[in-house]
Amino acid sequence: MDYFLSEEQLMIKELCAQIAQEKVIPVRAELDEKEEFPWEIMKVMASSDLFGLFIPEEYGGLGKGSFELTIAVEELSKACLGVSTTYAANALGTYPILLFGTGEQKKKYLPDIAAGKRLVAFGLTEANAGSDAGGTRTTARLEGDHYVINGTKQWITNGGEAEIYTVIAITDRSKGPRGASAFIVEKGTPGFSFGKKEKKMGIRASATRELVFEDCRVPKENLISKEGMGFLVAMKTLDSSRVGVGAQGVGVAQGAFDEAVKFARQRVQFGHPVIGFQAIQHMIADMATEIEAARALVYAAARYADSGAKDVTKVSSMAKLFATDVAMRVTTNSVQVMGGSGYMREYPVEKMMRDAKILQIYEGTNQIQRNVIAQNIIKEAAKAK
Amino acid sequence: MKIAVCIKQVPDTAEVRINRETGTLIREGVPSIINPYDTHAIEAALSIREMLGGTVCAVTMGPPQAEASLREAISLGVDEAFLVTGREFAGADTLATACALSGVIKKIGADLIICGKQAIDGDTAQVGPEVAEFLDIPHVSYVKKIIEVNAESIKVERMMDDGSDIVEAGLPALITVVRELNTPRLPSLKGKMNAKKAEIKKMGAAELGLPPEVVGFNGSPTQVKKIFTPGPRGGRKQLEGPLEEQIDALINELLEKKCL
Numbered sequence: 001m002d003y004f005l006s007e008e009q010l011m012i013k014e015l016c017a018q019i020a021q022e023k024v025i026p027v028r029a030e031l032d033e034k035e036e037f038p039w040e041i042m043k044v045m046a047s048s049d050l051f052g053l054f055i056p057e058e059y060g061g062l063g064k065g066s067f068e069l070t071i072a073v074e075e076l077s078k079a080c081l082g083v084s085t086t087y088a089a090n091a092l093g094t095y096p097i098l099l100f101g102t103g104e105q106k107k108k109y110l111p112d113i114a115a116g117k118r119l120v121a122f123g124l125t126e127a128n129a130g131s132d133a134g135g136t137r138t139t140a141r142l143e144g145d146h147y148v149i150n151g152t153k154q155w156i157t158n159g160g161e162a163e164i165y166t167v168i169a170i171t172d173r174s175k176g177p178r179g180a181s182a183f184i185v186e187k188g189t190p191g192f193s194f195g196k197k198e199k200k201m202g203i204r205a206s207a208t209r210e211l212v213f214e215d216c217r218v219p220k221e222n223l224i225s226k227e228g229m230g231f232l233v234a235m236k237t238l239d240s241s242r243v244g245v246g247a248q249g250v251g252v253a254q255g256a257f258d259e260a261v262k263f264a265r266q267r268v269q270f271g272h273p274v275i276g277f278q279a280i281q282h283m284i285a286d287m288a289t290e291i292e293a294a295r296a297l298v299y300a301a302a303r304y305a306d307s308g309a310k311d312v313t314k315v316s317s318m319a320k321l322f323a324t325d326v327a328m329r330v331t332t333n334s335v336q337v338m339g340g341s342g343y344m345r346e347y348p349v350e351k352m353m354r355d356a357k358i359l360q361i362y363e364g365t366n367q368i369q370r371n372v373i374a375q376n377i378i379k380e381a382a383k384a385k
Numbered sequence: 386m387k388i389a390v391c392i393k394q395v396p397d398t399a400e401v402r403i404n405r406e407t408g409t410l411i412r413e414g415v416p417s418i419i420n421p422y423d424t425h426a427i428e429a430a431l432s433i434r435e436m437l438g439g440t441v442c443a444v445t446m447g448p449p450q451a452e453a454s455l456r457e458a459i460s461l462g463v464d465e466a467f468l469v470t471g472r473e474f475a476g477a478d479t480l481a482t483a484c485a486l487s488g489v490i491k492k493i494g495a496d497l498i499i500c501g502k503q504a505i506d507g508d509t510a511q512v513g514p515e516v517a518e519f520l521d522i523p524h525v526s527y528v529k530k531i532i533e534v535n536a537e538s539i540k541v542e543r544m545m546d547d548g549s550d551i552v553e554a555g556l557p558a559l560i561t562v563v564r565e566l567n568t569p570r571l572p573s574l575k576g577k578m579n580a581k582k583a584e585i586k587k588m589g590a591a592e593l594g595l596p597p598e599v600v601g602f603n604g605s606p607t608q609v610k611k612i613f614t615p616g617p618r619g620g621r622k623q624l625e626g627p628l629e630e631q632i633d634a635l636i637n638e639l640l641e642k643k644c645l
Contacts, residue, residue: 011577018571049574062574 001292003299005071012068015048016075028080031205032351037161038083038205045087046116054091055098059110065306066240070247070298077251078258081355082205084251086119088244089157089206092363093120095237096166096182100225105184109164121162123153123211124234131368133168133231134177138213140169145220147171147183149213152195157362159209160194163187166237167211168230180230184222191216202354235313238363242316243305245363246298249323249356253291256334256352260284263338263347274337283337287330294323314376321369324359331356386439386536388430389495390463391486391516392423394447394454395506408612410506419454422501424461424569425562430499431462432567433534440464442493446474446485452585460572460580467493471589476602479507483515485600488593490520497539498559502527513561524559525552529566 005013023044031038045051054069055061062068069091076084094113097105112118129135138151149169156165165185172179185192195210224233261284264275274280301319305312331353335342342349360366396415404411419427430441442465443458445451455466469485477485490498498520500513510526517524530542532551540553544563554560572580590600597603622638624631639645 007581008578011581012574015572015574015577022571044571047573048571049576053574 001295003295008064009068009071012053012064013071013075016050016072017078019044019048019050020075020079024076024079024083028083028205028348029345029351031080031082033204035199035204037207038080038086039161041083042086042116042119050087051090051116052114055094055110055114059106059114061110061114065302066243067299067302067306070243070302073244073247074251074254074295074298077248078255080205081248081252081352081358082203084248085157085203085206085358086161088241088248089122090120090162091244092237092241093122093158093162093164093166095240096122096224096233097184099236099240100182100229100233101184102221104221105224109184113164118163119158119161120164120166121156121158121211122237123156123159123165123167125153125155126151127154131365133180133234136168136170136180138167138169139173140171140181140183142171142220143217146217147220147223149183149185149191149216149218151213153211153213155198155208156211157206157208159207159211160197161207165192165211166224167213168234169213171227171230175228177231178228180234181227182224182230182233183218184224185213185216185218189216189218201357202351203358239313239316240305242320242363243298243302245359246294246301246316246319246323249320249325249327249359250291250295250298252352252356252359253287253294253323253327253330256331256349256356257284257287257291259347259349259352260287260334260337260342263341267338267341280337283333287333290326291330294319294326298323311376314373314380317364317369317372317376320363321366321373324356325366327356327359386433386437386497386534387493387495388433388439388441389490389493389498390423390426390430390441390443390458391498391500391513392427392443392445392454392458393420393501393504393506394418394445394451395420395504398505403614405614408614417450417453419457420501420504420506422503422505422562422564424501425564425566426499426501427458427461427463428567428569429531429562430497431570433497433531437534437536439496442467442495444486444489444493445469446477446482455585456580456583457572459583460576461570462573462576465493465586466583467586467588469588469593472601473590473597474601476605477600478605478607479509479511479515480606481600481602481604483512483519484604485590485593485595486512487516487519488590488595489588490516492588492593496536496556497534498522498557500559500561502561502563510561513559517559520557520559522557522559523554524561525554526561528560528562531560531566 023041052061053064057063073084073088097109140147140149167183167185170179171181191214193212195212198208264280265273267274298319301315334349335353341347394417396412397418401415402411434441441463443463444467446469467489503510514524525543527544528541529544533540538555542549542551624634
């Protein structure tokens with residue numbers, strides 16, 4: 001399918017495909033096996049200007065939108081979701097500053113982020129606050145010119161590796177969801193440390209760690225937006241990043257599908273390449289159709305977001321939900337098409353299947369996405385009356 | 386520091402097939418790339434510029450489509466690009482090519498000239514040293530390490546059949562480089578965008594002040610007589626039997642041939 005990408009968009013796609021081919025594919029199995037953070041690849045992406053893709057030109061970025069980020073994430077995800085998660089989580093952590101930061105905050109942090117000098121992470125999830133953000137226990141108390149943060153964030157992507165953290169903490173428990181606020185915390189701030197590094201089923205090149213705050217004092221200027229805006233910051237951040245998870249789904253599905261087709265053309269049984277058998281052909285046809293449908297939805301959602309539309313929540317949830325469910329089905333069926341070979345680590349699809357599972361879980365489980373979509377439909381219907 | 390890099394656009398030989406009858410490459414449908422050795426020359430130039438400041442320009446001779454290679458060089462960070470092109474250059478051997486390339490370098494001036502050790506299509510490894518001769522400057526070929534470079538001189542390690550030499554040369558000088566020297570960078574997005582807009586300066590023999598008899602076919606003392614695929618080397622001997630016996634036989638053979 002031709003999505004009529006502009007010349008610049010084609011350049012982004014080409015460059016990311018080149019990075020995937022030359023720098024990611026040769027090392028992805030090893031990074032997975034050793035659970036090693038992909039620093040070398042991040043450095044290449046930094047010098048290729050990819051960290052500045054979605055950051056305005058005045059802060060040293062390229063001033064592109066959600067759609068360009070989608071293309072980049074999709075290409076990287078074809079090769080390795082661990083690597084693309086590291087890259088996409090950096091964007092996730094940056095959105096609170098980009099969307100709600102003061103001029104001072106943007107000037108202080110965005111140029112380094114755009115240059116890929118400092119990696120970013122977003123800290124929302126806690127032991128008792130995942131789908132239910134209302135369960136947040138981490139607190140921030142104003143004391144003179146500083147906020148004092150206490151609590152523990154869990155399963156934070158890029159935790160420990162990132163230099164800049166955007167973190168949600170409760171500043172006024174009595175106000176419920178309106179009592180949360182967002183803060184910028186830099187690595188190395190006294191009272192801020194890292195807990196255990198998680199061992200995961202997939203995306204093992206990506207680092208997932210606890211953030212531990214013990215009387216961590218951050219300057220008052222590190223508050224993003226105003227007190228009480230924390231959940232709104234988090235929700236708008238997720239609205240912006242969700243399409244990227246959809247793009248990861250499209251990418252990993254395409255990556256696995258390409259492997260399955262290549263294999264099915266070579267593998268001979270009963271005297272024929274197995275791709276000649278209708279059982280395989282129908283699976284391949286279904287996979288290709290689903291991938292294309294997912295891509296069309298993800299691209300449409302990204303372009304809608306870039307149009308400046310305010311109500312992006314529903315469509316971005318749809319894109320995340322559909323594309324990541326497709327990713328799980330397609331990676332699973334790619335393993336099936338390849339049979340015993342698909343199950344072996346010698347081929348990349350077993351990793352892709354393990355990796356794909358997280359897409360249905362992180363940045364809002366697909367069950368939560370369905371809730372969000374339904375809530376928006378109910379709201380729209382009520383308004384239409 | 387002003388650095389010039391000589392590059393060549395070549396067919397991607399990883400994907401090229403050979404016409405068995407004529408012995409020539411089948412170029413149709415084969416993508417063109419920057420000669421891989423030249424990408425190491427570009428990388429060397431860019432890293433010297435990062436250290437010492439200055440500019441890097443890329444120079445090539447070729448048909449109009451060779452412009453694509455120069456744009457690729459710009460996407461990697463090269464500042465300026467020159468394309469020597471025109472019918473008068475057709476049929477050039479290494480001498481006529483070196484004459485044309487040195488003509489551009491004389492015109493733009495350079496403190497250091499870096500070339501890949503050879504092109505993967507012709508494999509002569511002559512053009513670099515010949516350019517240095519035309520410019521009447523020192524050259525060091527097969528450079529695998531740049532030890533030191535400053536405004537006056539360059540100190541390098543060059544590969545030899547029996548090890549390596551450390552050589553220092555006063556600038557201006559020319560070096561040709563091997564793959565071991567560095568890992569070429571990937572382009573950046575800003576570089577790719579620049580490359581699209583960049584002006585590629587085109588020059589013909591007249592602009593370079595070169596008379597017709599020194600360039601192209603007329604300026605080429607060598608001519609291709611026949612192209613063929615060399616047959617396998619003879620004189621091979623295959624050892625057989627248990628491994629220990631093979632090792633003994635190999636040692637005896639090497640002793641007999643005075644290799645050990």
